[in-house]
Amino acid sequence: MIICSLHTQNKDKAQANLETPPNHAKFNTLPGQKGTISLLQCHLAERAQPASQPHGTVINFNIPSELLAVFFPPAAPNNNIPQPAPAGSCTEGGQSDSLIPYGMLHGPTLSLNDFYSNYTLSDDIHMKLHQNRYTGMETICYILVSELKEMEFKLGEIAVMRPAMKCWCR
Secondary structure (H helix, E strand, O other): OHHHHHHHHOOOOOOOOOOOOOOOHHHOOOOOOOOOOOHHHHHHHHHHOOOOOOOOOOOOOOOOHHHHHHHOOOOOOOOOOOOEOOOOOEOOOOOEOEOOOOOOEOOOOOEHHHHHHHOOOOHHHHHHHHHOOOOEHHHHOOOEHHHHHHOOOOHHHHHHHHHHHHHHOO
16 A cells, blocks of 8 residues: 555656656755756766866975085084073072073174173183183173172172173174
């Protein structure tokens, strides 16, 4: 009985299958869209079209870095490149223990004698730095205030060193 009723409901002679899905108003989800193509028919039409071909052939190859070094030789190291200031440790008062303010870049490379003469430091400061074997700005820039106190720098000499180091920075 169920089979008979199904046959009577299907008035169309053609059966619905994957190649010919039902195209009936009862299967349309939007009102007033009779005769539109179903989703399955749209998908079958897209699948039947040939796939688009790539525009050209892609060839990948690797070049060893030794071969590239012939065209781009490594640059010579430059000692005058500004270096970031040492972080330094902070004391209880929030003051940095470093002579160089945080974030400042290192200045030019100077010898101890050039630094002494350019920033008009006292003979005592020059002598104490020389006695502790500081030779130039590449080593002086890392001195901490606590280390200056160990070298028996007076508070006034430390106060003179701070602005000299700040002026030396860029």
